[in-house]
Amino acid sequence: MKKAVQRSELLALIREDLQTHQTMLAPGFHALVAARVGHWADSADLPSWKRVPARAAASVGYQIAKNVYGIELPHTVKLGRRITIAHQHGIVIHPNSTLGDDVVIRQGVTLGGGRGDDKIMLQAPQIGAGVSLGAGACVVGRVTIGAGATVGPNAVVMTNVPQGATVLAQPPRVIRVKTSAPSGEPHTGEGSADAATATSRTTAPSLSHD
Helix, strand or coil: CCCCCHHHHHHHHHHHHHHCCCCCCCCCHHHHHHHHHHHHHCCCCCCCHHHHHHHHHHHHHHHHHHHHHEEEECCEEEECCCCCCCCCCCCCEECCEEECCCCEEECCEEECCCCCCCCHHCCEEEECCCCCCCCCCCCCCCCCCCCCEEECCCECCCECCCCCCCCCCCCCCCCCCCCCCCCCCCCCCCHHHHHHHHHHHHCCCCCCCC
């Protein structure tokens, strides 16, 4: 049974979300309001005459956030305070995941299950307080991201991350360099492979791990 959420507590959480997003027009603010109202509607001691319209409003808000803004944030997610959804589009949050206080989510973030079978609902990421999730970051499975950690853009995380740690994606590699042809002459591409090899050896960062 979910902990009962009082109306005053709900309004206080929404006010904090508004202060965090700085405008009522922010898509992330809309998505959070819908999720919080949905959670409030499921509260155990809420009378039915409040629960029915609240659930309807939360459902409409969720569908708008999902299909218009591209923010899939179910009301079953355990939400902390002052969460920031900095940008919209391509954001998918596991229904049973946890977002701690002051978490920052950017576009393209996925918090998903690690397997596509009947146990997927148990594979929910747990995000600690103050975690920053970069654009395109993907956290997969039943892993915990420690408080204050940073997950960089496009990083894929499938294991636990300690508190205060930084996780980055593999650095890019130069695999081909185009050589410029003299004006008026077609480009033949000769020497491109050699140039790419030399450039990758001298300028591309190493991908090995210590």
